[in-house]
Amino acid sequence: MLTATMNRLTSLFILMGLVAASTTWGLAASNDLPQPLTVQAAVDYALSHNSAYRAAFEDVSAAGEKVNQARADFFPKLDGSYAFTRLSDQPFITIPGTSFQKVPFAIQTSNRWQVDMVQPLFTGFGLESQYKASKVGMKISQYQLEEARLNLIRDVQASYMQTLLGAKLVEVARDYVASLEVQKKNAEANYQQGVVAQNDILKADVALSQAVQQERNAVKQLTVLRSSLNQLMALDLQEKVELAGIEENTYQVPNLHQLYSAAEEKRPEYLAIKSSIRQAEYSKTAARSGYYPHVSAFAQYYREGEDFLANNNPFANSTNAAVGVRVDWNLFEGGKTRASELEWEYRLRGIEKRRDDLLQKIRLQVENAFEQLKVAKANIDTNRVAVKQAEENERITSLQYKEQVAIFLEVLNAQVFLAQTRADFYQALYGYEIANTELERAIGGPTD
Numbered sequence: 001m002l003t004a005t006m007n008r009l010t011s012l013f014i015l016m017g018l019v020a021a022s023t024t025w026g027l028a029a030s031n032d033l034p035q036p037l038t039v040q041a042a043v044d045y046a047l048s049h050n051s052a053y054r055a056a057f058e059d060v061s062a063a064g065e066k067v068n069q070a071r072a073d074f075f076p077k078l079d080g081s082y083a084f085t086r087l088s089d090q091p092f093i094t095i096p097g098t099s100f101q102k103v104p105f106a107i108q109t110s111n112r113w114q115v116d117m118v119q120p121l122f123t124g125f126g127l128e129s130q131y132k133a134s135k136v137g138m139k140i141s142q143y144q145l146e147e148a149r150l151n152l153i154r155d156v157q158a159s160y161m162q163t164l165l166g167a168k169l170v171e172v173a174r175d176y177v178a179s180l181e182v183q184k185k186n187a188e189a190n191y192q193q194g195v196v197a198q199n200d201i202l203k204a205d206v207a208l209s210q211a212v213q214q215e216r217n218a219v220k221q222l223t224v225l226r227s228s229l230n231q232l233m234a235l236d237l238q239e240k241v242e243l244a245g246i247e248e249n250t251y252q253v254p255n256l257h258q259l260y261s262a263a264e265e266k267r268p269e270y271l272a273i274k275s276s277i278r279q280a281e282y283s284k285t286a287a288r289s290g291y292y293p294h295v296s297a298f299a300q301y302y303r304e305g306e307d308f309l310a311n312n313n314p315f316a317n318s319t320n321a322a323v324g325v326r327v328d329w330n331l332f333e334g335g336k337t338r339a340s341e342l343e344w345e346y347r348l349r350g351i352e353k354r355r356d357d358l359l360q361k362i363r364l365q366v367e368n369a370f371e372q373l374k375v376a377k378a379n380i381d382t383n384r385v386a387v388k389q390a391e392e393n394e395r396i397t398s399l400q401y402k403e404q405v406a407i408f409l410e411v412l413n414a415q416v417f418l419a420q421t422r423a424d425f426y427q428a429l430y431g432y433e434i435a436n437t438e439l440e441r442a443i444g445g446p447t448d
Contacts, residue, residue, distance in 0.1 A: 046233045049234035067137075070130050070131040070135075078117045079116045082114075087108045108306075118297070120296050123289055130282070143272035156233070158438070159232055163228075167222060170218045177212055186401075188201055203408055203409060203412060256370050259439070263365075263442060265444075269362070277355065280344055283347075284341060293327050297324070299323045302320060302321075305318045366439070386424065
């Protein structure tokens with residue numbers, strides 16, 4: 001009975017080992033970190049210093065440059081070139097039956113300078129569609145940035161609560177050790193008086209040994225949890241951070257259907273995939289531009305002559321210019337345009353199916369977090385009463401043992417039950433905060 005109960009308590013302490021994954025090395029302690037640190041201050045500090053989150057801003061900037069690239073295609077393109085040509089023989093012309101025999105008509109050495117300008121006039125709606133698609137891509141990157149922000153907020157809040165829970169479980173473990181040390185002394189005193197058998201002392205030694213191991217494990221887990229929180233805030237892993245804790249408040253559970261609606265309106269992942277549908281539609285339109293003629297205006301200026309600066313040309317104009325309109329219309333390309341159009345049609349259908357699947361997953365996440373919140377809320381009240389009952393049970397059992405009405409094993413069980421119910425209470429108390437954090441992440445923002 002005692003061993004099974006204490007094994008259950010050991011499992012409770014092991015539950016603390018929910019630690020955020022990666023570790024960052026070589027980070028210096030910060031002097032601008034407020035202490036004691038509230039959960040909101042921890043979130044604000046992480047948003048300002050977390051490297052992974054700051055990297056997401058670079059992705060938004062990169063998407064902005066894609067918009068600039070697409071916009072640039074609307075403007076005229078200006079190109080310059082220079083070419084040097086040396087023919088092996090002097091070009092000449094011969095007109096049979098006349099005196100025009102081998103008459104030179106072009107320069108043998110040519111230096112040509114040329115400037116071309118092209119302005120698109122109509123591209124089959126291709127440029128417009130690509131520009132709109134790039135703007136939607138910019139919006140998607142902003143949704144991804146919001147997703148990174150929400151993830152960081154959730155991770156910091158959960159890590160903060162887990163660290164507070166770890167500290168409380170260390171406190172429970174130490175109180176348990178202290179109470180067992182007292183009971184061991186009582187057992188030794190009763191043995192000296194010949195009131196109890198020596199095996200009561202042995203039972204106390206075994207229970208105390210297990211309790212000390214549980215305390216060490218709890219301290220170890222707390223150390224790792226503190227390092228995890230420091231990593232999220234981009235602090236040195238060993239920096240000492242004092243946490244302000246939380247105040248108990250009125251625990252409420254919101255309406256599930258309202259949570260569903262809020263998640264559909266605010267979840268950045270869902271908004272991003274809806275934008276991806278629009279982006280695919282624009283890309284499909286851009287692919288269809290191959291069916292239309294492409295019209296452009298052009299202008300050209302060139303210099304061509306025998307010398308480097310092209311000033312000397314005895315056979316033709318050394319300088320000239322031209323303007324005009326060009327129409328390009330692909331008549332056959334082996335079905336490439338149609339294949340490109342179908343590609344985006346299939347992509348569009350796939351995104352629409354993933355959108356529907358994502359909405360179901362989001363609803364499932366909301367429901368899971370909602371149920372966790374309900375359980376945690378119910379457990380707070382249940383365990384608050386259980387703690388009072390366990391304290392009273394431990395007090396009565398200790399008095400009964402002194403009066404030789406109860407055996408020593410019952411005293412040990414009463415203390416195990418007290419430590420267990422205290423741990424259960426803190427699990428429920430901080431479990432509610434963690435569940436609320438998960439619920440806020442599931443709907444994409446605060447629940448109020």
